[in-house]
Amino acid sequence: MMKAELIQASIGLFVEKGFSATSIQDIVDRVGVTKGSFYYHFKSKEELLMHIQASYIDDLLTRQNQILESGQNAKDKLVKIVELLIRDIEEQGEIGKVYYREIRHLTPENAAVIRHKRAEFRDKIETVVKDGVQSGEFRAGLEPRIATFAILGVTNWSYQWFNPSGTLSVAELACMHTDFILNGMLAEKK
Amino acid sequence: MMKAELIQASIGLFVEKGFSATSIQDIVDRVGVTKGSFYYHFKSKEELLMHIQASYIDDLLTRQNQILESGQNAKDKLVKIVELLIRDIEEQGEIGKVYYREIRHLTPENAAVIRHKRAEFRDKIETVVKDGVQSGEFRAGLEPRIATFAILGVTNWSYQWFNPSGTLSVAELACMHTDFILNGMLAEKK
Amino acid sequence: MMKAELIQASIGLFVEKGFSATSIQDIVDRVGVTKGSFYYHFKSKEELLMHIQASYIDDLLTRQNQILESGQNAKDKLVKIVELLIRDIEEQGEIGKVYYREIRHLTPENAAVIRHKRAEFRDKIETVVKDGVQSGEFRAGLEPRIATFAILGVTNWSYQWFNPSGTLSVAELACMHTDFILNGMLAEKK
C-alpha cells in the first residue's frame, strides 16, 4: 500500500520536475510519511526508478506479446501495437514521460536490463514490418529498421504533447496516427 | 573563446548526465578552469541553459524561414524542413538531445520564451501542411495539427537512436524519413 | 541461546568495524533475525556493550582472585597473571580487542563501573609487585605503579598482533613475555 503510494507520488513528481530534481523529501511529503519510511521500502532512489522502469516495460512487453500471438496479418498487428502505445498514455498515466527521459539515472547494470527490454519491444515491431513487406502488405521499398523507429517516433512523441483528457480522444488520436503511418501524407502515390 | 568552451563542455555533460546531475564543477573541470571563471561568464547555471536553448531554436527558426521564403510547393517545403531537422543532428552535434529534455529547468519566464519559439516553429510546419491540403498536394483527410506532431515525432525521435557517424548517412536517413512521411507504409492506398 | 548468539555476533562485528560503525541491522543480519528480536533481549545497543564489557572484566577478576589466593610468592603469582592474560586471547576470542577500545561508548555511569573494575585488576597486580619488592624478589629500584603499567602494556599489546592459531603457541608467547618481564633484555645487569 504505502509502497504503491510512494511509487505513484514519485511518478508524478518525476514527470513534473525530473528524477534528479525530485528529492526524497518531495516524495514523502506528498504521501505524508517520513524519509525513514521511504528507505524501509526502497534501498535507494535509484531502486525506485528501476522499479518504475521495469514494471512499465514489462507490462508493455506482455501486452505486445498478446497482440503478436493473435494471429492476424501484419497491418492489423501494427495497428494494434500503435493503439496499445497511444491508449497507454491514458491507462498508465504519466509513466511514459518518465520512461525515456530518466534511464540515464539508472546504474549501468540496471540501464542495460532496461535497454535490452526496449530493444526486444522494438525488434518485435521490426519483425512485424518485415513480415508485412514480405507478404506484400507493406511497400517493398521500406527499410524495416528505420520504419520501426519512425513508428515509435510518431507514437512516443505523443507523450510530449497529448493530453488524454482534452478534446481529442485517445481513440481518435490512435486512428489518426494509424492513418498517417499507413497512408502517409500525399494525395497520390508517386 | 572561454565562454564557447564552457558552452560546448556543458552541452556534452548535459547530454551524458542531464542538467540537474551536471555540476558547475563538472563543467569547469572539463574545460580546465575554476568555478570563478564560470561565474564571470554566466550569471547562473540556468542562464547557461537558457543560452543553449535559445541559440538552438533561434538557429532552427532562421533556417526554417529561409526554406519558407523559397517559394516552393508545400511538399518540397516539407521535405526541406525534414532534411533540416535530420541534418541538424550532424551539424549541431548533441544539442538536440538536450533541447526537449531540459526545458523544465528554465525559470518560468525563460521557459515561456522557449515554448513560444517552439510553437512558432511547429505552427509554421502546420501552415505548410494546411496549404498542402488546400492545394490538393496532401490528402484531404489529414488533420494538420496532428500530422505536424507526427512529422516532428519521426524526426525528433531520431535524436534518440541515430548516430550520424554510423553506416547510415544523414542524407539516407532524411530520404527514408521523407518517404515514410509522404507515402506511408501500405503497398496500396486504401 | 538467541541472546548468546547476538552477543557473539556483535563481538565479532565490534572487532571488525568498531562499536559505532556496527549497526543493530549488521548484528541481527549475522544471526538471521530481525531488529525486534534484538530489542526483546537488550534495552539498547549500549546495554549490549555494557554486558560484554562487564562479563569480560568480571571473569578476569574471578580468575585473578583464584591466583592471588593460591599463596605463592610474588614472582609465581605474577607469572600466573601474565599467563592468564595471554591465554585469554585464545579462550575468550576477540573480546579483548573490544575491551579497551569501546569503553568510550558506555554511558558515564556504566563507564565508571568498568573503570573501577579495571582499576581493581590493576591494583591487585601492583600489590603483587609491591610485595615482591619488599620481599626482595624484585629489584628495589622498581616503581610498582609504573612497572604494573609496563606489564599490562606487554600483555595487552599482544591483542593487537598475536594470532593464537599461528605458528607461535599461547604457551610459548606466555613464556617469552614472562622472561622479558622478569629478566629484561641486557646480557648483564648494570
Next chain:
Amino acid sequence: MMKAELIQASIGLFVEKGFSATSIQDIVDRVGVTKGSFYYHFKSKEELLMHIQASYIDDLLTRQNQILESGQNAKDKLVKIVELLIRDIEEQGEIGKVYYREIRHLTPENAAVIRHKRAEFRDKIETVVKDGVQSGEFRAGLEPRIATFAILGVTNWSYQWFNPSGTLSVAELACMHTDFILNGMLAEKK
C-alpha cells in the same frame, strides 16, 4: 591555516569520542566554520583521518632514522627509540591515541599504506634488537620479533594512561620504561 585548525580540532575530537562518533559538524563547530569549508579542504572524513595517520607515522619514521644513523651501539639506539616514543606523547599531543585505534576506518588501500609504514618502524626496532643479541649486548635467549612487540607494548600502552602534565615527567617515565625493558624485574638473574 584553516586546514591545520580543522586537523587539530579533529584530533582532539577523535581522542574524546572516536572517529565514527565524531561528526563533521562537531569538527567545524569547534573551529567555527561551516561544513562546506571542511569539504573544501578534505575530500572526505576518511581523507582527513588518512592525513593524520600518515603525518604521524612519517614523522616517527624520520626521527627513528635519525637515531639509527647516529652510529651508536644497540642499547643506546634502543634507549633513544623508547625516549622518542615517550616524549612524543608530550610533543605530538594526543595523536598517538588515535593512531592505533582508528586504522579500521581507513579505506583498504590507505590502511595498507599505513600498515606498511608501521611494519617498517617495527622492523627497524627488530633489527636493533637482533644486532644487540649478535653483539652480545642483549641476552642470547631473546626472540627479537617478540621482544620488539614487548617493547612497543610498554611504550604504546603509556598513551592509555600517562598524563604528561601530571607529577611524573616525560623524562622520568622514559627512564623507568628503559630500566624495565633493559633490566626486567627480578632482583637477580635466574
Next chain:
DNA sequence: AATGAATGAGACTTCATTCAT
C-alpha cells in the same frame, strides 16, 4: 579574466528505537 576560499541550504542515506500485532 580568473582564482581560492568560504557559505548555507539541501541532497541522499543510515540508524537506534518504538510499537502494534
Next chain:
DNA sequence: AATGAATGAAGTCTCATTCAT
C-alpha cells in the same frame, strides 16, 4: 519470542553561488 512497519534525528557529502584579491 519475534516481526514488519514506521519514525525522526542525525550523518556524510554536494553544490550553486559569492567575494576579496
